[in-house]
C-alpha cells in the first residue's frame with residue numbers, strides 16, 4: 001500500500017484541483033450576475049425578486065409592515081418603494097450603512113408587493129402617483145407600464161403572501 005502512497009496523493013491532488021477549478025469561478029460568476037441584476041443589465045426572475053423583496057425590505061422593520069399594508073393605509077407600494085429608497089439614502093447621509101436601493105431593485109420589489117399583497121394604483125391614478133414619485137424615473141416608467149406588461153407582477157397575479165390580506169383590485173390592463 002505504502003508503495004502507492006504518492007499515487008494516492010497525486011490522485012487526491014488532481015481531485016482537489018479539479019473541484020477547485022469548478023468551485024472557484026462559481027461564487028465569482030454568481031457575484032457578477034447579482035451585480036448585473038442590481039444594475040438592471042439582466043432582469044430578476046420572479047423567485048429572485050421575491051427573495052429580494054423580503055430581504056431588502058426587512059432590514060429596518062419586519063415583513064408585517066408590507067403584509068399588513070393596505071389601500072386604507074396609504075398610497076400604493078410604488079410610492080412606498082420610492083419613499084423607502086429615499087429614506088435609506090437619508091439614513092446613509094446621516095451616517096447609516098444601508099445598501100442603497102437600485103432602480104432595478106425598486107422596480108422588481110414594487111411588483112412583488114403589488115402582486116403578493118395588492119396593487120391599488122388605479123385608485124390613485126397615474127398622474128397623482130407620478131407626482132408622488134418625486135422625479136424617480138425608473139418608478140415613473142413602471143407607473144406608466146400597464147400591469148399586463150410587468151412580468152413579475154403578472155407572474156404573481158394569482159399568488160398571495162402568507163399573512164397578508166390580498167386586495168384583489170381590477171387593475172387597469
Ligand code: HEC
Pocket residue numbers: 056057058059060061065066069073074080081084085087088091098109113
Ligand atoms: C432604512 C430602513 C428601511 C428600509 C430599508 C425599509 N423601510 Fe419601510 N419603513 C421604515 C420606517 C422608519 C418606517 C416608518 C416607521 C415605522 O412605521 O416603523 C417604515 C414604514 C414602512 C411601511 C408602513 C408605511 C405606513 O404608512 O404605514 C411600509 C408599507 C414599508 N415601510 C414598506 C417598505 C418596503 C416595501 C421596503 C423595501 C422596498 C422598506 N419598507 C424598506 C424604514 C425602512
